[in-house]
Amino acid sequence: AAGGMRSITFVQAFQYWLKLTALLVPGLFLVLAWQSDGAPSHAFDEPATFREQRVVRVDDTVDLRITAPLAVTVNGTVDGREHDGTEVRLPAGTHRIDGGTRLTFAGGSEVPAAGRGADDALSPSRAESREERPLYATYGLILATFLGTMGLPHVVVRYYTSPHGVAARRTTVAVLGLIGAFYLLPPVYGALGRLYAPELALTGDADAAVLLLPGRMLGGVGGDLLGALVAGGAFAAFLSTASGLTMAVAGVITQDVLPSRGVRHFRLGTVLAMAVPLMASILVGGLPVADAVGLAFAVSASSFCPLLVLGIWWRRLTPPGAAAGMLAGGGSAFLAVAATMAGYPGQGVWYALLAWPALWSVPVGFLTMILVSLATPGRVPAGTPAVLARFHLPEELRTEVSK
Incomplete structure (x- = not known):
């Protein structure tokens, strides 16, 4: 807040390396x-099992298959x-487990598949829909995240700190490579979590695997220190995204909503x-983080x-078409969300x-934008060809043309 947009850019760059270190190490x-445990790679081809006796507390009603x-x-x-505390032999099929029940599984037992009970108003249906389709x-999630990234405010405003187009393009390619390296890590944690913390699939806390695995696999002070490093990286991610979004939204409010543009x-x-957002978070606090991110990306996409x-690529786009498409x-x-x-x-x-609207809402946005623009050809802004030429010409050639 004190250093402005350029300061936030450096903050996010630093926090990226902190997050990468917090997950990579x-x-x-x-x-x-x-x-050292024998690298039982064949376990990934077999049903998940409990490696040792494990007590699982079910907080919400679930159906075990x-x-x-x-x-x-x-x-x-x-x-x-x-x-x-009695031992029960459950036959094959689906069994309803009420919230608050504790289940003790013996080592070597197969981990049953879990679906949320009908009492949950949100995540059960979402989980069932994901399993059915x-x-x-x-x-739907892939399309939302791929296309939604380009519309995120804290991503778009990063280009304000690039001195010229060449630097912006180089930064984009470099960042794509860095993000690709970062996203190699979640599958590693997911695979290890399936082996060493399979009960998280029953409790609905699968995202806690990154915090539990150091203690489960290493234990002692070393496990505690690695767990603390992961937690620090998580908070760095929260602060990085929140600070960038705050700066971007505050800039829009100051420029386009408030009557003056001063520091106050x-x-x-x-x-x-x-x-x-703080008030909104109170209303939707029970929405899982992964689902909330997917829904936000769908709106952006x-x-x-x-x-x-x-x-950038179509010179016949008109302001009415852009507004209608958005x-x-x-x-x-947003209504689907x-x-x-x-x-x-x-x-x-x-x-x-x-639940996954991007597969139909993105085509709706494109189609509406195109049709309305074609219906209003007289509203194409003057000088559009020149602006698009500036977008696509190399910097050296563009400078010569301007001279």
Whole structure:
């Protein structure tokens, strides 16, 4: 807030390396521990099992799907029956486990598949839709994250600190490589979590694997230190994204909303940029982080992506077309997000379409933008060909043409 946009750029650059270190160093130690454990790579081809006796507390009602009879010690309610530390042999099929029940699994037991119970208004239906239509859910999330990134404010404003186009393009390529290296790590943690912390799939806390694995695989002070490093990297990620977004939104509020553009009004814009998301987070605090990120990217992909792509590459784009496309694509994705957060319609095909809207909302944004622009050809801004030429000509040639 004190140093401005350039300061935030350096802050995010520093925090990237902090986050990479926080995941890479523990990841290397965990892989070495896995190698010293015999590197049972064949375990990835087999059903997940508990390596040792494990007590699992189920906080929310779940349905466990068991493929073979399973003996488990139960403290709580299973299929409507109360048990007080007694061993129960569950036949193959689906069994309802009430919230607050503790299950003790013996070492070597297969980890049952879990689906949320009907009492949960949001995540159960979302989980069921993902399981019923995994291909649609996967491609919906991929499209949203791929296309939504270009519309994120804290990403777009980074180009304000590039001195010229060559530097901006080099930075883009370099950052894509750095991000690609960073995203090699989550599959490593996911694979190790499946082996050493499989009960997280039952409790719905799979994202806690990165914090639990150091203690599970290494233990002692070393595990605690690596876990602390991972936690520090997580907080660096939170602060990096939050600071960049705060600066970007505060700049927009100061430039386009508030009557003056002084430092005092920028500080007021910063307060507003933090207050509104804070209130929204109170309303949707139960939404899983991964789902919330996917939904936000879907809105960005459906609104800013068509605008940026057509605005840079299509000279017939008009202001009415741009506005209509952003409203149609982004608005439909936003309504889908709102319906998903409200738990509507609950399940089935319609819920899957609303839970991962990018596959249809992005085409809606592009199509609306194109059709409205073609219907308003007289609204193409004057000088559009010259502006697009400046976009695409090399810097050296553009300088000569200007002279």
